Amino acid sequence: MDTFSRENIENLVSVPSHSGIAHFIRNIAGPVLDWSGLLGIIVLSLGTLIIPAISIVLLPAVIFLAVYQLVLIYFSQIRFYKIKVNSSKIELGLPKPVSFVFVSDIHVGSEYAATNNKRLQKIVDKINALNPELVLFGGDFFTERIEVERLQLLNGVKAPLQFGVYGNHDAYYLKNNVSYTLPTKFLEAIKTTNIKLLINESVNLQVNGVDLCIAGIPDLYSKNFDIKKAFADASPGTKRILLSHNPDVIDFIKEEDNIDLLLSGHNHSGQIFLPVIGAALPMPTKRRWLTKGLFQITKNTKLFLSQGVGYSGSRLRINTDAEICDITLT
Ligand SMILES: [Fe+2]
Structure with a gap:
């Protein structure tokens, strides 16, 4: 079966309920817990x-x-306002090291657990303190409402190269369980920033003299992603980095796609991660072992999974970090 046949996607991707009741419970459960x-x-x-x-x-x-x-x-x-910069080295066999910042799941908004202006300014300041040439955003810019004015603080990020993908929370349409269409309201909002959104497309660029191809796909639940199409314009021989909000996209990655690195978020590392029990809140993934850090998912492909910098539902993070990832590829 073709990896990206509609049938295969329908079999492998199950979209969680976004009914009004499910939303109400989620919005109430967080503050009740806190x-x-x-x-x-x-x-x-x-x-x-x-x-x-x-x-x-x-x-x-x-x-x-x-x-x-x-x-x-x-x-x-x-602790809600504490944002950690975590450094990681990822071996990709590059001639020279390449550093960039990866930020996922900012969850900007006025909702209880969302990133307010005070948190967002801290995130921007911490990114700028690293003085990166390249910043990659892993999606879930928003929580529920698309708040364009609030997003403007992100324009304080000084990096000349900024790319991103959208996550399930950015796709408001998922509330009505309507997939396949683009979240137009979100796309309008992101146009007011310096971030170039990658939707089944890629950019070929040079960072520190090293050629890279960075591709991005729409959120998994949109069922509108196509990895082959995303890399269609990749320059031959360059290292391939794929941005996908949801790491469950590994179901669709094959050896021959030659993806060197997949960057994802979505899981918030469980947000509350207890000894023995593990993730205490439901993990929004098919795989509970997808928590944080580096995984080898095929012979050629590594996955780096961010814990995210924001919150969903509850303001609690226990044994997980609200993190900005300072990544060096070597
Ligand atoms: Fe998220």
Whole structure:
């Protein structure tokens, strides 16, 4: 079966429900989790009014819940603004090293857990501090609403070369489970920035004197991606980098595509990653082992998976970083 036949795509890509109810639950679950200690105290206090006998357990339970809530406040109100720059070296057999910055899942917006202006300015400052020639964006610029004005802060990024792809959250149309079409509202928004969006297309460029071909595809759930088409204009012999928001695109990558490096995000490394349990929140991937860092997915192709710099639903990140990836290809 042809890799990109409609039948194969329909078999391998399942789009999660974007119904109104599913959205409502997701939007409520995050704040409830972040303030669950306080909610517990309120419930216990109301409980004593109805069943006075439980007041005997109230004090120790309230102390426990208060301490628990203070920990949650640290994560959701202080650590939420901490953005880490993580450096990685990826061996691609280049004649000279090439450095660039990879940022995924910014999730700009006015929603509770979205990246507000204060966070976005920090992200921009941290990118500029690395003084990169090239910045690649892995999608999920927004969370739900396309907020063009908020996105303008990204114009503070000084790098001359900026490319990106769109993620599932940028494609508002997915709410109605309508795939195959382009998210026009998002495309208009991204035109107001310095980022060139790659939609089944590539650019051939030189960074630090090394030739690279960087291709990008639409989000997996759009079912409108085509890797072969994306690399159709690739210069022969150049190293091939593919940007795909969702790493599950590895189902569609073959050895003969000669992709040297796939860059993805989407999973936020589970956002809350506990010992033994692993990802505590549902991972939006078919593969729970796709958490972060470097994976060899075929003989020729490596996958680098970012933990993302933003949040989805909850403001909690435990044992995962809100990260900007400072990558050096060697
Ligand atoms: Fe995301």
